[in-house]
Amino acid sequence: xxxxxxxxxxxxxxxxxxxxxxxxxxxxxxxxxxxxxxxxxxxxxxxxxxxxxxxxxxxxxxxxxxxxxxxxxxxxxxxxxxxxxxxxxxxxxxxxxxxxxxxxxxxx
Amino acid sequence: xxxxxxxxxxxxxxxxxxxxxxxxxxxxxxxxxxxxxxxxxxxxxxxxxxxxxxxxxxxxxxxxxxxxxxxxxxxxxxxxxxxxxxxxxxxxxxxxxxxxxxxxxxxxxxxxxxxxxxxxxx
Numbered sequence: 001x002x003x004x005x006x007x008x009x010x011x012x013x014x015x016x017x018x019x020x021x022x023x024x025x026x027x028x029x030x031x032x033x034x035x036x037x038x039x040x041x042x043x044x045x046x047x048x049x050x051x052x053x054x055x056x057x058x059x060x061x062x063x064x065x066x067x068x069x070x071x072x073x074x075x076x077x078x079x080x081x082x083x084x085x086x087x088x089x090x091x092x093x094x095x096x097x098x099x100x101x102x103x104x105x106x107x108x
Numbered sequence: 109x110x111x112x113x114x115x116x117x118x119x120x121x122x123x124x125x126x127x128x129x130x131x132x133x134x135x136x137x138x139x140x141x142x143x144x145x146x147x148x149x150x151x152x153x154x155x156x157x158x159x160x161x162x163x164x165x166x167x168x169x170x171x172x173x174x175x176x177x178x179x180x181x182x183x184x185x186x187x188x189x190x191x192x193x194x195x196x197x198x199x200x201x202x203x204x205x206x207x208x209x210x211x212x213x214x215x216x217x218x219x220x221x222x223x224x225x226x227x228x229x230x
Contacts, residue, residue: 029213030212030213030215031213031214031216033215033216033217035155035217037155042204042220042222042223043155043204043217043220044220045216045217045218045219045220048216048218049213049214049216086154086155088155088157088216088217090212090215094171095168096157096160096168096169096170096171097157097160097168097215099147099154099155099156099157101154102154102155
């Protein structure tokens with residue numbers, strides 16, 4: 001099965017823009033989804049499909065997909081955006097599900 | 109409103125079988141395209157997908173755990189059951205169930221239950 005690779009940690013200054021990336025062969029066939037997880041809580045879907053935000057997710061979150069790489073961009077990061085971000089998609093070779101290793105986002 | 113809740117033991121002994129139940133509301137697992145998945149997370153570590161069951165009873169398992177996993181559904185009771193045999197301390201973690209309304213390239217886990225922490229200890 002394929003894997004999804006994420007940077008372990010990313011930091012951003014308050015109010016600035018940050019991009020979290022996810023790379024994997026499955027992203028050539030399937031869109032990446034993005035989940036935000038805060039300590040002690042269940043993950044929350046923040047982006048899916050081509051660039052679709054679920055209801056209630058602020059528009060400072062946006063997504064993009066190109067080749068084998070997907071990106072989640074936060075424009076004007078707030079302190080409340082701190083947390084772990086995971087990407088996931090289908091596995092193109094076996095119709096399974098894969099998750100990335102997660103990126104810890106720190107807002108400075 | 110879609111909700112999912114995981115129930116089951118909080119502690120199991122090594123070699124025992126873990127059985128977890130996901131009870132959901134707000135959607136039907138008999139509707140085309142819908143699926144329910146199980147995901148776990150060891151303390152301080154990343155999410156790991158375990159299993160997925162579709163509306164048509166198609167089942168998928170994480171290849172690394174396939175021999176130990178089983179997933180079933182009871183559509184009338186709105187429940188999905190996961191069993192994991194031969195539990196080991198490395199299986200300690202929080203177990204989540206989640207709902208997906210889509211298949212194919214638009215697959216995503218839209219709603220998650222709170223999860224339950226399972227510890228494996230003698």
